[in-house]
Amino acid sequence: MTLAPVDYVILALYFAFVLGIGWRLRKRVSTSGDFLLSGRSVPLWITSLAFLAANLGAQELIGMSASGAKYGIMTAHFYWVGAVPAMLFVGVFMMPFYYGSRARSVPEYLKLRFDEKTRAFNAFTFATMTVFSSGISMYALGLLLQLVLGWSFTRSVLWSAAIVLAYTFLGGLTSAIYNEVLQFLLIVIGFAPLSILAVAKAGGWGGIQTRLPAVMTHSWQYMGSASQNPMGVEVFGMVAGLGFVLSFGYWCTDFLVVQRAMAAESMAAARSTPLLAALPKMLIPFVVIVPGIAAVALARAGTGYALPMKNGGPDYDQVLTTLMAQFYPAGMLGVGLTGLMASFMSGMAGNVTAFNTVWTYDIYQSYIHPGAPDQHYLHVGRITTIAGVTLSVATAYLAQHYNNIMDLLQLVFGFVNAPLFATFLLGMFWKRATGHGAFTGLLSGTLAAALTHGLTVAEQKGGWLADLHHFPSTMAQNFWIAIFAWSACFLITVLVSLATQPRPAGALAGLVYGLTEVPKDHGTRWLQPGRLAVIVGVVLILLNAWFW
Amino acid sequence: MDLRTPSGWFFLLIGLILTSLGLFTPQLRAPLLNANVNLYCGLFMVLFGGFLLLLAARSKRGRESR
8 A cells, every 4th residue: 555645644634633632732731630630521522432432442443344354243242242231331320439429530439439459459450451452552553554554663653652642741631532532533534434435345235245154244143152153152151251241341440431431521421421422332333343344245256355365364454454445545545544543542542541540649649659739740640641651662562472452452351350340330339348358359350360261272372271171262262251250259259248347338428329319410301311321222222133 | 622623624624635636636546446535525524524613613602692
């Protein structure tokens, strides 16, 4: 793929706008709260789109189109099963506690609800994970640009890191959130035409269905047993592992996304943020997954498009970029490429700003230097931005040792996030849960995750302790790791809580269900959280029925 | 800052670039397509950018009259 001068002009224009937004927002930052929490003043439509965009990194765009080409429309389960229900849950049931407790971060909520050690555990694992994810995202992009455009890996990584650093350093979380929205719009506008053009060329959805095996165009029909579908996952593993544990663990407890909702201007807006975000979320598969499916159909139809190859097999990670090269002329190609850069930047900025807040408030202010004036923490927040970006760059080089980005991310989430949802569920809805219970639960959950990985084998992965069970795919293995981690955490938390002293009910007001006043909705008629959730649920069911 | 303003300008500008490409170099085609992709996408972006700017201007007027 070669770029024309006009493509570079579009890319440069985008960089100028992103930096300009950061520059304009720098005046809004005068306290650490402005820098790290946006001063809780961001309008609802912006927090909703940022809630989506913070997660829509480059590896999601590349990985989802790759999975679309590999597995078909079943990949949409990562959205329809693996995101939307959890987004409804966090908006309707959990946001009152996050927003209402006035905690500044998810780890801080854990401290208020449980104790110091539970917060420390979450703060440290989360900080590590954000740096890791951001580095992987950076690696994915650097590698792709090197492969497709021949740009130097080091140069593209360093340039984009410098731009993300500049605008988050200037305007903090507000700048990251505002830019995420611009990035989200650009990703959709840059890639939706590709999806439409590729599907049209393949003869519409009907044409795709006639050219591909039925398993690639049905989302549920072949989920009965693991041997029937290319993912190697059966319906229980899918629904319990991905749909319940991994998805709720990510969307309900990961500070990266929750932070966007917590920046909203009111309780009703905070609750509506994930609900409103769920509507576009379930349509994203049509932009990121469908092009991958269309690519396989195009290759089979003899339209002149051939799947990219590597080592004798198809190289699915390049499906998206080869489609762009074949379907976009100079000009639109620049927009598509800019969209790819935008997705990378929003993923990275999301991680860096979440890392910032957790490091500054939950680690630095809590353990290293408490009691300093606020200006000191603002200063630390800014320095942490630089440190976070530098660490991400280092991780990008480390990530070169791993090849399958999605699987690795799932594995990391399985170890850290999966048990966490059990802790929050018990913490928010069972007042008897104690700090000792939560902490030992989390430890045993993470241990259970590691043990499951060590005792089972899938595609030559895992099994470093013994080989007790074979999974048909690493995806299935990851889902089951999550199931075991969650169950272990849940059980141990309950058992240890029953054996230890609970906190008095008075200390839990605003933190636990039953001891918290349920917020009254002041939104406009259709923006009431309950009503929104019902609308989203109905559309979700229709979509699943359509692609059954 | 109303985010709709910079986003609106951004898409308006990109849309204008693409539209003029589509008008003045209509022979510029993607390898596998025989459609003027730049023109159609450009026009859409101009409309979208204009729509965002219109919303921003309306909300600004609303704030001022209040």
